[in-house]
Amino acid sequence: AYQDQLHEAKRFMESYNHFLVVSHIHPDGDAASSTCAIGLILDFLGKPYTLMNEGAVPGKLSYLKGFDQIVNYTLSDRNYSFDAVISVDCADFERMGETVKLFPKDIPLLNIDHHPTNDQFGTVNLVEPQAAATAEILFDLVEYIQIPWSKELSDCIYTGLLTDTGGFRYSNTSSKVMKAASQLLDYGTDGYELSDRLLEQTTRAHVELLKKSLNSLSFAHDDQIAWVTVGKEDMRETGAMQEDLEGIVNYPRNIAGVEVGMLFKEMMDGTVKCSFRSAGKADVARIAQKFGGGGHVRAAGATLKAPLTQAIEMVVEEVKRALDA
Ligand code: 5GP
Numbered sequence: 001a002y003q004d005q006l007h008e009a010k011r012f013m014e015s016y017n018h019f020l021v022v023s024h025i026h027p028d029g030d031a032a033s034s035t036c037a038i039g040l041i042l043d044f045l046g047k048p049y050t051l052m053n054e055g056a057v058p059g060k061l062s063y064l065k066g067f068d069q070i071v072n073y074t075l076s077d078r079n080y081s082f083d084a085v086i087s088v089d090c091a092d093f094e095r096m097g098e099t100v101k102l103f104p105k106d107i108p109l110l111n112i113d114h115h116p117t118n119d120q121f122g123t124v125n126l127v128e129p130q131a132a133a134t135a136e137i138l139f140d141l142v143e144y145i146q147i148p149w150s151k152e153l154s155d156c157i158y159t160g161l162l163t164d165t166g167g168f169r170y171s172n173t174s175s176k177v178m179k180a181a182s183q184l185l186d187y188g189t190d191g192y193e194l195s196d197r198l199l200e201q202t203t204r205a206h207v208e209l210l211k212k213s214l215n216s217l218s219f220a221h222d223d224q225i226a227w228v229t230v231g232k233e234d235m236r237e238t239g240a241m242q243e244d245l246e247g248i249v250n251y252p253r254n255i256a257g258v259e260v261g262m263l264f265k266e267m268m269d270g271t272v273k274c275s276f277r278s279a280g281k282a283d284v285a286r287i288a289q290k291f292g293g294g295g296h297v298r299a300a301g302a303t304l305k306a307p308l309t310q311a312i313e314m315v316v317e318e319v320k321r322a323l324d325a
């Protein structure tokens, strides 16, 4: 049961001495804020730790307490000592990216996550697919350990809830999420400030990239499938970074009549990252899994080793099949 998982997670954190805290490659708001929240929890327990992920943390999250401590694996000297790993917001071992090169496969690992495709890869697993965000699970863990709430901790948890629910709008916005958010406002979080910073404010690079990607808008299957693409040259010409892609996949997905919206991004290494969003009919986590990815019923992703046009063809075929089933 969930209470037992919380208990085991607490015991895990008390049992080891130095932790490596890892979130998924190209961390989003939930991944980065959960990383920082674990740091604050370990501070309370008096345990030293290293915070890490592969890929840069979006700069707009710089207000998170611990943001400056998060090590970018790619740029690090890769020389750390720790006796246990805590992963947050990772559905499987591969989601940690290159950071896994830092430890043996059999190291004690606490897996904290909310993806239904999570394969329980930890030694201890705190996995709750009902949770809207990994941060929601950490809200429960903080209450379970009875850590006094600070504004810093509250801001971390609120950030994960806010970003993974798309500003408390997606179908994962439960009454439990709203109750937790309400408490966090009482603990000092400025909800307006965070919404404005994370959901309203944008960058010129993002808007220029949006402009280009919308030119590629395409449809299939009686307009039930829609997608946009972002090529390598689009990134170069607009000076956009990975974080500037956020939200673009919602444009095809939000068109009336579209069941599955997608964004295909050409990566520097020649692979294609596909983001899936579903209006509800298709389980895009299952579609993504066919290509080695995963995620949630309505939001998922996968990386394909194929040229862009071929990747689109393969994925669109699979989405058609799912919609016809
Ligand atoms: P996004 O499209 O925003 O990158 O990701 C949407 C959802 O799918 C997120 O919950 C994310 O964690 C998950 N996801 C994205 N890419 C992958 C992937 O390659 N593998 C897995 N397992 N999940 C992914």
Ligand code: MN
Pocket (backbone or CB within 6 Å): 024, 028, 030, 031, 089
């Ligand atoms: Mn995430």
Ligand code: MN
Pocket (backbone or CB within 6 Å): 030, 031, 089, 114, 132, 133, 134, 164
């Ligand atoms: Mn998440």
